[in-house]
Amino acid sequence: SDSPDTLSMGFVPSQDADELADTVQPLADRLSEELGMEVQAEVVTNYVGLVEAMGNDQVDIGFLPPLGFVQAEQLHDVEVLLKSERFGDYEYLAQFNVRADNDEIDSIEDLVNSEGLVWAYGDTSSAAGFLFPANELMDAGVEDLNSQFQHSQVGAHDTALMAVLDGDADFSTSFDDARDNLEDDYPDIKDDIKVIGYTQPIPNDTISARPGLDEDLKNQVIEAFLSFNDDDEMLEVLDSIYNWTGIAEADSADYEVVRDTYERFQEDVSLD
Amino acid sequence: MREIEITKPKKPPMYWVKLGGIVAFIIIAYSVAFTNLDLESAFRWEQASTMLQRLILGPFTDAAAIERIPELFMMMMETVAIAYAGVLAGSILAIPFAFFASRNIAKRGSIGGKGVLNGIRSFPELLFAIIFVSAVGIGPLAGVLAITINSVGMLGKLYSEVIESIDQKPLEALRASGAGKIQVIWYGVLPQVLPEFMSYALYRYEIDLRSATVLGMVGAGGLGAPLIIASRSREWEQVGMMLLIIIVVVTLVDILSRNIRKRIV
Amino acid sequence: MIEFKDVSLTYPNGHQGLKNVNLKIEQGEMIVVVGLSGAGKSTLIRSINQLVKPTSGELMVDGKNSLAFNERDLRKMRTDIGMIFQSYNLVRRMSVLRNVLSGALGRTSTARSIFGLFKHEDKQLALRSLDRVGIAEKAYSRADQLSGGQQQRVSIARALTQKTKVFLADEPVASLDPPTSHIVMKDLRKINREDNITMIVNLHFIDMAMEYADRIIGMRNGEVVFDGPASEVTEKTFEDIYGRPIKEDDKMSEQDEETTENETASHKEGDSA
Amino acid sequence: MIEFKDVSLTYPNGHQGLKNVNLKIEQGEMIVVVGLSGAGKSTLIRSINQLVKPTSGELMVDGKNSLAFNERDLRKMRTDIGMIFQSYNLVRRMSVLRNVLSGALGRTSTARSIFGLFKHEDKQLALRSLDRVGIAEKAYSRADQLSGGQQQRVSIARALTQKTKVFLADEPVASLDPPTSHIVMKDLRKINREDNITMIVNLHFIDMAMEYADRIIGMRNGEVVFDGPASEVTEKTFEDIYGRPIKEDDKMSEQDEETTENETASHKEGDSA
């Protein structure tokens, strides 16, 4: 194991939240103070490059979304150190959205018993947008997602919601509650779109370390982050920028549910 | 006065067959396109208008956006530097590629040259970004490299087309005086094409000042990531402000480059 | 020595530019080629340094068939052949001096020429050549800011800078006024005489041809229809070459109104027969 | 009627192309402009249809100052002025016939011209003009496949197709052989006589100038140094215009080796004085 002179961090802003952070600087500055070493931190809009960079020892710490972490662990033995806390939870939910005036669909049951509905979601690689809802549906009795629904992958949670709003899709799946994002453009959205159900909880974003990072350094990093929990000033920063209320230690086992879900769909992501 | 009749030259024997083939292909291509696509659309101006208003008027009225101007401007300057380093390297590297891909210079070898350029362009920008991040880590350098190679692909093609369409007569004169290949290029081709090269390079620079995807992807800093994140979270005032800043900078660059060009050409 | 052995040339569009040309040109001759517009004068001259490549026959240069030359030999041969172009062929965006200096490229190494490091004597020669054709003061102008005749003179200066054994000139004085024309033609002949340089010139002016040529070659429709010393040339010769009486043409200028139509027709026949 | 009132022209690079030119040209005159290369002949001719715009003075066309014309008036005026260019100015990629037909654009509606629907009589006229200059059989060739002289003739045919009141010709026969030159000059004079069309021609050939012109204008260094009927022109006139003896020049051709040096120098002075 080796210890670098500068700690390099990559931050993938959570997609499954209505407020997205576009800077990691405040965190990096404090961390640098605590560790007594230079910390170089950048925001990255896609986790694939970050995961590869961690696998190649180019980046030490990655703020990875749950699915990204699971993949990174599988590919490059990336290790999870910490996870974020939002309003007391270490997990969040995904929701099923339907037009409020749609009387035929009122629960996930109705979806399972339907045929040929158009299902809009952002991205197959999104835990809240696709993987967890898909898992939920299969658990509830859907045999073949591809034949029972017409898939409409539209790039983002908000677009998926708009597809439902416009009648282009019968239902959509997104994080809880993606409608907040659209409220400025569509003030009535909460009246026009109803939520008919939620998935099982999804673990929050991770703070992970590249394989082979010096153990002492890792421990220092963990301690430094945990110390933010006792620092009111820092808690305020975490809340206002990242919507975090705290940071907690995490273990690979916390992500078992993501791993299972991912493995269920890993071979079968090429939906037409 | 007597009428003058001149017979038009005869078309080559396969002319009509070829023409028919081409017309048939075009008709098929379009009918496939029209039948395969659902081109229905309903304009919903009221719904989009809130969004457009936020995007266009937002930057001038939204306090949060105005407050961020200095910060966003500094980010833009980062982008300006990254794009500059990338495009300058790319626009120079593209020149040899372009000559190898030009039929009037490289003759048969141009097939290879064109192939290489096509290959570079077929490689998704995203993938270049991923590769460079995994090779040199996140940060501006990966951005510079990604911009460089993407510029080579595009500029190499545009350059080679300029080279293929120059006035051949001066080259003839140089060849007639026994000048070598490189000398012909240096004294006959470059003076003719440099102004166009320059304007394409500047155009590419402009593209890279705006294209956020690659820079956001590799964590290069600059305005790339904020722009993508702001539009993902539908903060149109912020998006509008960023676009406004980009427009101002691009316009400045445009004016500056036009003046430089005037002095050189 | 240059020798055409049964040389023919067909353009890609099927037009036959040269038809079975046989010629023998000794070192140091001063030859003027005359013929109607479109007769193939430019084609003949340009095939000597292979700016257009004959499609059959042999073209011997110093005993070797230049049509079989590879790229390298061809370049070496061209270094020894200077050329003045009918349409000037200048790089319009480059300065006059640089255009003229490009004549010295053949004897300048690639590296030096890339950095513009021409030898001092080459630069001297370039300026002297410009001076010789009377436009030294335009050395730093851009080529496209010159008048037609001035551009033609740049093209001449470029060829002078090349210092060669053979000189091809495609209507070198077409856009020049008579005094300048005479100066240029005399210069060409002087070079021919003093340095024993072969000079092959396309000309449209019969009087000039007669005045400056040792030998005259007449072309018509891609064929050589006359070839002999200038002293043997008579009025009849030109009538043959141009396919119609010369003097009569001049005489007709008094009564042309009635005859132009017919003439035009006959001219056309002469051109395409 | 065209009248130059104290017209001057300075090029953007500071070169003074015309200096206080005063001229009065009546409808139907046949004028030949002569002068050294670079004297400003092209500049004079091109300022009449404002391809270069004089920087001071007044240029009256039919009583109105054309320098004050707006875009529309200018276009209307140009429709009535045909022009033959020194460097042909053909669209190289277009066929000869289309190039010639473009002379008829001024009287063809935009819509018709975009679909190439020229009137039958215009097409006939175009073909006849081509025939007149002897290259009707090249009608469907691309312009850049022609010899230099043939391109010049296309440019003449284009101007003929324009059917105008004024004809400007910038060295229309520079690249032509003598017989063709005479045919073209005679054609120009015929047009001038028959249709009472003003004809302003730049020429380098003194003999041709004398033969075809009613009036001769001599230029030197941007100034008009001679202006009078052809009958008044003497050897001395040309000596004035060219800044040095003409005949002597010709005579010297026997003993040029010794004198060329001085001549070149004096020529240079004449050009740039």
Next chain:
Amino acid sequence: MTPAPKMDKIPILPRRSKLNILSILAVVAGLYIAAAYLTNAAPDRIINGLPQIINFVFGNLIPPNWGYYDTVASSLLETWNIALLATTLSVIFCLPIAFLSASNVNPSSILYNAVRFFMNVLRTIPDLVLAVIFVGLVGLGAMAGVYALFFFSVGILAKLISETIESIDPDPLEAIRSTGGNTLQVIWYGVMPQVLPHYISYSLYVLEINVRASVVLGFVGAGGVGLILNQQLNFFNYGNVSLIIIMTFVVVTLIDMVSIRLRERIV
């Protein structure tokens, strides 16, 4: 021989323009060094990264997963159809704009600058933002994709073609102006024949860009190859990605070949 002009050194360029060019070159190079320093572009970092790049290509991209052929083909067809329609429209609409933004054709400097500025603004909007705007405007689907690609392409084409127009040979235009031809006629008979080869190749080039840069289509729910590329990347299926690249290359090469053939005809 004529006495040579007395000069010890004969500059090839006049002093003034030499100074001009040298100072501009110095500024360009100086800015480059500054930019390289700011971006931390040390050459050793690039050299150290080379093995990883090679590793990535040979370890991940090779071999391609040929079995994925069907999906890629149908996605490419989707993309192709939308790209074809959008490109056709933009090829038509870019022409008037290109002529307005070429200073040698458009005499009015106000109109010229206005059009150029408007095009600058249009080009500044990233394609993804265009996509979201059009989804809002016309709803999800192919039509939104056509609109987004159309506006994006018009920006590129108008720019490229107006540059070409500004650098054509002015002599033939002069000839047609002198016959009294109006602006449209000058364009049709003087400009178009000269820019036609470029016009064709740029049009096909934009078609190629639209086929490649079709991530947008994913954002308007129109599917396409950009969507599956993203998907496969996010799942680290490099074998599939590599097949997408190969098949894109085939399409790009085909378009390039058509472009070459067409230009051969015209040049």
